[in-house]
Structure formats: C-alpha cells, structure tokens
Amino acid sequence: MADMESFREAVTAWAAGGPGDPARELAARLPVRAVVLLEGPSDAAAVGALAAGRGRDLAAEGVCVLPMGGAMSVGRFARLLGPPGLGLRLTGLCDEAERRYYARALAEADAAPRGFFVCAADLEDELIRALGVTRVQELVRAEGDLRALQTFQCQPAQRGRTAQQQVRRFLGTKKGRKIRYGRVLVEALDPDRVPAPLDGLLTSL
Secondary structure (H helix, E strand, O other): OHHHHHHHHHHHHHHOOOOOHHHHHHHHHOOOOEEEEEOOHHHHHHHHHHHHHOOOOOOOOOEEEEEOOOHHHHHHHHHHHOOOOOOOEEEEEEEHHHHHHHHHHHHHOOOOHHHEEEEOOOHHHHHHHHHOHHHHHHHHHHOOOHHHHHHHHOOHHHOOOOHHHHHHHHHOOOOOHHHHHHHHHHHOOOHHHOOHHHHHHHHHO
C-alpha cells in the first residue's frame, strides 16, 4: 500500500529531525493502528514474507512494518510513535543481547516491552536453526551463491566456527544479501517450523 510506505518514510524523516506533521496526518488518515519496530530491512523482509504466506496484507490492516536502521534507535521511535507521540501500539523483534536496552528504552517512552519478541541471537540465526544448515545450504545453492559460501568458509577466520555460524555470518557479507535471504528462508519454512519469535509477532497483530 503506497500510503503506508509514505507513512513509513514520514516517520523515518521525523526520527531524523524532520517535521512530525506529515506522519501525524498520515497516521490519522490511513488509519495506522500498530507499528512493528524492526532493526533492519532483512527483518522486515522476513516479516513481510511470513505475512504474505499466511494470506495477510499488514498495510491494509493498518500495520506499519518499520525498519529502524539499528537497534539503538528504538528509544527515539518509541517516543515518536508510542504514548508520548502518536499513541500507536508498538511491537517488534529484538535480540536477546539487546533485551535490557529495549526494555529500558520502551519503559522511558511508556510503551510495553512485553509486546516485543526476543530472538536468541538474531532472526537469521532463528531461521537457520529452524531450517537446518543442510536445507539452508540447498537454498544458497538454488540462489546461485554456493560457490561464494564455500569460498567464505575456507577463510582462516571461519575455520573455528560451526557451519551454522559460518552460514549466518555469510548472509551479512554482501549488501542486500540478508534482505534477500530474509524472504527466501521464511518462504522455505514448513508452517509448523516458524521460529517462535516470528510466529508470535505475526500472531499478535
């Protein structure tokens, strides 16, 4: 939905120091009922793929999926979009290592930390564990990246890591690759193998 994309862009500009009126006007007009705060576009690709696979159009439901450009931005977005700002319901994903930071930032904005779903390491790690390394490598082959993965695994820095750790690191080594595989990995999941944080997030909306 083009209007939801406009709202996402308006909020991002607001968070960067721009005016808030465009975001306020769009939030009221659409209307927006909830915002899913995610660290980056690869998480957004995964959420979008799972929603599409379940026949849902989140934008049409008034849900804005918003990559923040980094976990450290959660406090700023929560203040703008939560109770101190637009008063929207906030939810999203965070990594276990950042749980306390998210909880503190959301509490300062009078938003509910319990609405956020926690990944053990990150969403890529959750997806790789759900699919298994062998299946992920099959998908990497199908995407034409197997030779690049094998070359990466031979690098000295990778020799002490497990295959799962290597694959996870590989996904982040080229611009745009994490975004593409965020969609590819989710689309390959069996319905009963969706990682709990991702399943919980979508089910809560």
